[in-house]
Amino acid sequence: MPKYRKLPVEVEAIEWTGNNEAELIEFTRDYFRAVPADEQRAIPRAPGITAEVYDALHATWVGVKTGQHVVRGVKGEFYPIDPAVLAETYEPAEAADGARYDRDPEAIAWARRKVERSVDMAEQGSREARLDDEQRERWRFAAWFMRREFLGSGEGCVITAFDERLPEWTRRIEAAQQPGGDAR
Known part of the structure; x- marks a missing residue:
């Protein structure tokens, strides 16, 4: 069996x-x-x-x-x-996962700044006049996705997404930041 x-x-x-x-x-x-x-x-x-x-x-x-x-x-x-x-x-x-550096205030502040910069870049992309509606929608989605997944209600920040050992999240964030990029 x-x-x-x-x-x-x-x-x-x-x-x-x-x-x-x-x-x-x-x-x-x-x-x-x-x-x-x-x-x-x-x-x-x-x-x-x-x-x-x-x-x-x-x-x-x-x-x-x-x-x-x-x-x-x-x-x-x-x-x-x-x-x-x-x-x-x-x-x-x-x-199970050892060090819980996601509770380190300095690491959280660093990650929050990184997410906020990424959200700002995505929002700027969503306002680019030279892009078509689909591309602007992808930028809007990237900004919404990062804000929802990483910033939440504003009380914290999920910094594990920025851990270099998790290349999938890094790839998704970087893809969302590229012109016409897609975080999905």
């Missing part, structure tokens, strides 16, 4: 404590809800369910028990996982 090994991927997870509904609603982008006590009693086949999370991959709501973690999977889907299974299947990302 063929055997398979799980690929090393990073996922995000938040524990449902029974008191952090707002945090999980934000994390799942409104795909989470606490189940009121009267509804909990009406679900005899699933004792202990105190919340639900929407699994978009399977188009269904999945019950979550207090103490379980809600995981954002590799395709953006959400699902509950028992703490013991989480511990057997995953390790904290900090332990």
Whole structure:
């Protein structure tokens, strides 16, 4: 019988404590809800369910028990996982990848400046009169993509994208900066 090994991927997870509904609603982008006590009693086949999370991959709501973690999977889907299974299947990302220089304030400031310069260049490209509409749209997309993926809400900056050991991101950013370039 063929055997398979799980690929090393990073996922995000938040524990449902029974008191952090707002945090999980934000994390799942409104795909989470606490189940009121009267509804909990009406679900005899699933004792202990105190919340639900929407699994978009399977188009269904999945019950979550207090103490379980809600995981954002590799395709953006959400699902509950028992703490013991989480511990057997995953390790904290900090332990897996060693130094977490993305928390270094100097490195974050350096990366933010680099992203902001790249976004400025892309926005300038989107206003170039000599370019056709498709080329200007590619520049607009590059600016939007970099702002969304690397600057986020303005509270941080994902500097791993600028790590020279990750040539794919470097290639995509450089391609977006070229006239007529495409970050896709």
